[in-house]
Amino acid sequence: MRKKSISIIVCMLFITAVLIPVSGNLTIEVPDEEYHQSTTAQGWIILPEPTPVNMILEESICRRLSFHTGYPATPVTDEDLSTVLWAAYGVTPNGGRTVYSPNGTYSTTIYVIRSDATYVYVTSNHSLFLWKTGNYLSLGQNTGAPIKIGLVWNMSIAGDEKAGMAEIGMIAQNIYFDANALDLATLTTGMNVNDLYQLGLPSNEKPEIIMHLGHPPTPYSFTYNPLPQSNLPEIVNNTLTFAEAVNTRQIATEWNNTVLTLLEQSQVLWASYVASYLYDNINNKRHRTVPSAIAIYPFKIYMANETGVYFYTPTTHSLSLLVPGDKRELIQDAVDPGNISVASAPLIIIPFWDKNVGGQSMITWWYYESGAIVHNILLEATALNMAGNVLSVITDQDGLRTALGLSAQTNLVCLHVALVGHTDGGTPNNPPTDPILTGPSTGQRGIPYDYSVVATDPDGDDLSYFADWDDGTNSGWVGPYTSGTMMTLNHT
DSSP states (O other): OOEEEEEEEOOTTTTOOEEOOSSSOOEEOOOOTTTSSOOSGGGEEEOOOOOOOOOBHHHHHHTOOOOOSOOOSOOOOHHHHHHHHHHHHOBOTTSOBSSOOTTSOOOEEEEEEOSSEEEEEETTTTEEEEEEESOOTTSSSOOOOSEEEEEEEETTTOSOHHHHHHHHHHHHHHHHHHHHHTTOEEEEEOTTGGGGGGGOOOTTEEEEEEEEEEOOSSOOOEEEOOOOOOSSOOOOOOSOBHHHHHHTOOBOSOOOSOOOOHHHHHHHHHHHHOEEEEEETTTTEEEESSOOBTTBOOEEEEEEETTEEEEEETTTTEEEEEEESOOHHHHHHTBOOTTOOSTTOSEEEEEEEETTTSOGGGHHHHHHHHHHHHHHHHHHHHHTTOEEEEEOOBSOHHHHHHHTTOTTOTTEEEOOEEEEEOOSSOOOOOOOOOOEEESOSOOOTTOOEEEEEEOOOTTOOEEEEEEEOSSSOEEEEEEEEOTTOOEEEEEO
């Protein structure tokens, strides 16, 4: 049985409660006046329903690019902003999220900076809540974009900044995909990101990335230009749009023994780290499927299946055999698999960060890029009617390198392992329901109060709870409890 975690932030002024479950939907009441500038109904902007975007997933991946300057002043409509924010971090029809957290934590706060004010994106009712009035578009790099999106790590929910940055890498990919499909422009920047502290961020939040959102200075212009012929099949478009892939993403812990076709392997590898099959006529280049930091791509991609270990060359979209034989058991021994059957996964993709190419000083960015890589793999697997999963705890880097025939290359560090295959219905990892909180909404200083919390899990998994009291203290992780068991949190 799996164990899942739910985080609860309780903001205290007259003990007003805010619930933020790690897995599943977000239930939130209007926070207190000390925590935000406004507690009135006018502080909320209910966003329109997201617009259906009909661009095929592979085309969205191919068109992913950054605009660094020259954004016109043309405003972004609320409909387009709604669609982009839902893609970034919204709730899917099955109660999940548009990105998958391998750690079971959702630790990103999204600040939306517009000319009138800055807002927090609230997923539960797909809305913006007023955070700070005034024009703060000057924060970060100056591109002229009419909207900036601050991606901020909440360290009270996920204590590991690297895991938080991997999640932000997934969020940013979704913003790229939907922005481009809507004929909008975007950009990921880490420059002057600490400017976001001027928004009065809570002490438990750290700014990581600023994304820019607006219209492109010139219209998009692409020409189909397939990748050079290699020992892998040519990339083809499937039938799912990006939104359909997000909404039907399959997360599995075990697979059947169906061997992946060479085309299936080709498609998933391509999505991870390769160049587009569309040529950008404006910038005169092919773009990669994930963003770079200062034009650096320091990852090397390896693949393992029942026949051996292979090195994948993105520039030629080709595979070369490194070590014959099934090494999946050895790979499983080098990671923390939890309840995931690594050794039976028909396809294992292992991105290694090369320390000789990307420096240690940028380690959080490399987690961002690794998160983007595995996110693409999960989406493309879904488009192929397959399931996937991601491991983020590598317990034995030396053992993993040895299993892949890379024991001498100590410059290679694995940040994530992606698993892909077919299932017989699989064992989906569904999020718990919204937790139900009961307890007093007003009270006095110095008096202890009890709050009862209960959530249920559709998979019958055990649940743990974490309460951040928003006064510098927290409950720590409490549990695990059997699904549906009411537990009590106490705070003075």
